[in-house]
Amino acid sequence: MVSLTLDAHQDESRRAQREADRWLIAGTILMGTLVLGPVGLPVFCRGVYLLRRAQQVGLSVRPMMVTLIGYVVILDAAINSIGWGLDVFANHALITRTIFTAWGNLMDGGYFWHYNELWIGGAGAPGEKAWIIVCIVVVFPMRIAAAIGLLQMKRWGHQWTIVTCWFGVISWMGYILNMTMYADVRYAGVALPVIGWWLYNIFYITPFLAIPYLHTVNREIFSD
Amino acid sequence: MIENASKEGSASSADLPLGTTPAFARMHKWLKRGLFVCLFGLVIEGALTVPVIAVWYGWPTLSLTEICSELMKVRYSDDTLECTQPYPLSGPPFGGAPEAAGQQTAKDQWGIQPVPQYPHVGFRELVRIHNERQAANKP
Numbered sequence: 001m002v003s004l005t006l007d008a009h010q011d012e013s014r015r016a017q018r019e020a021d022r023w024l025i026a027g028t029i030l031m032g033t034l035v036l037g038p039v040g041l042p043v044f045c046r047g048v049y050l051l052r053r054a055q056q057v058g059l060s061v062r063p064m065m066v067t068l069i070g071y072v073v074i075l076d077a078a079i080n081s082i083g084w085g086l087d088v089f090a091n092h093a094l095i096t097r098t099i100f101t102a103w104g105n106l107m108d109g110g111y112f113w114h115y116n117e118l119w120i121g122g123a124g125a126p127g128e129k130a131w132i133i134v135c136i137v138v139v140f141p142m143r144i145a146a147a148i149g150l151l152q153m154k155r156w157g158h159q160w161t162i163v164t165c166w167f168g169v170i171s172w173m174g175y176i177l178n179m180t181m182y183a184d185v186r187y188a189g190v191a192l193p194v195i196g197w198w199l200y201n202i203f204y205i206t207p208f209l210a211i212p213y214l215h216t217v218n219r220e221i222f223s224d
Numbered sequence: 225m226i227e228n229a230s231k232e233g234s235a236s237s238a239d240l241p242l243g244t245t246p247a248f249a250r251m252h253k254w255l256k257r258g259l260f261v262c263l264f265g266l267v268i269e270g271a272l273t274v275p276v277i278a279v280w281y282g283w284p285t286l287s288l289t290e291i292c293s294e295l296m297k298v299r300y301s302d303d304t305l306e307c308t309q310p311y312p313l314s315g316p317p318f319g320g321a322p323e324a325a326g327q328q329t330a331k332d333q334w335g336i337q338p339v340p341q342y343p344h345v346g347f348r349e350l351v352r353i354h355n356e357r358q359a360a361n362k363p
Binding site for chain 2: 031034035036037038040041044055060063064065066068069071072075076079088089091092093094095097098099101102103105106109112113114115116117118119120121122181182184185188189190191200202203204205206209210212213216217218219221
């Protein structure tokens, strides 16, 4: 009898988790496109609601924090990759030349100063292109892969999310230090220098929020 | 002591989410709030970026191509420049020359830390600049 009840509980938990994940994944894919974000957000929130309800009725579903970290890491990496992918591979498209250079003129001269003069095109501020390429080719794909493992509650997912969140810290620190070294290029003649950049980019600090959780959560909840 | 410590944790482990110990319950709660703020922030600003920037720089009075050209004139201090649209697909990073290759007109104070000398562009100022140039060019 007991084993039947346990089985039923497990089946019900799995069903609830899968249903919530369908909404969460669809929402994240839509939000990851950037322009469809307002459509994706309610879809994602519906997934959060379903997950929360399952937790409240006592089902064994993934903790909300693990869910949030996993999906926000994927979203953060996807949005960044779209922007920087355009700068590398579509730097002569009208939307890139217009919106990127306008954004650069507004907040970060690295995307305005001598834009599309470098042989590879796109942003030409000292060091910028190296950070862009290492992030979209190495950091973000690894962060997305690790976050998928985390969402599956795998031990390697937990470990690699920790590793790649530390990548994120290095990227943040290195990027900001590089900007600071060439602060004139980045901020001279810009409409909203420094504070504008921080207000816009502060929402990308997810690694700093994920690391304390990942190091203090009981790691026995992740399985091989 | 132990009782006090568990009271300070303000929740018994039964009420806590899976994987959260009483000692870290408060920290995890605040981290969760922070993550929600980041999620909403990323989505809202991400969706607003293109329309707000387009309007700030003069759309719909100016087309995107006109904004592109106006910004290029500011960037290289050269009123004769226009954005080539569409740009040949063989352009960067696929081997062709970039649009601004070989330009000589940008005003920079060159040195180990270059300082750009282009003028500051204000809210929808490109519209005024564009109109003034068009008026001056009329016969």
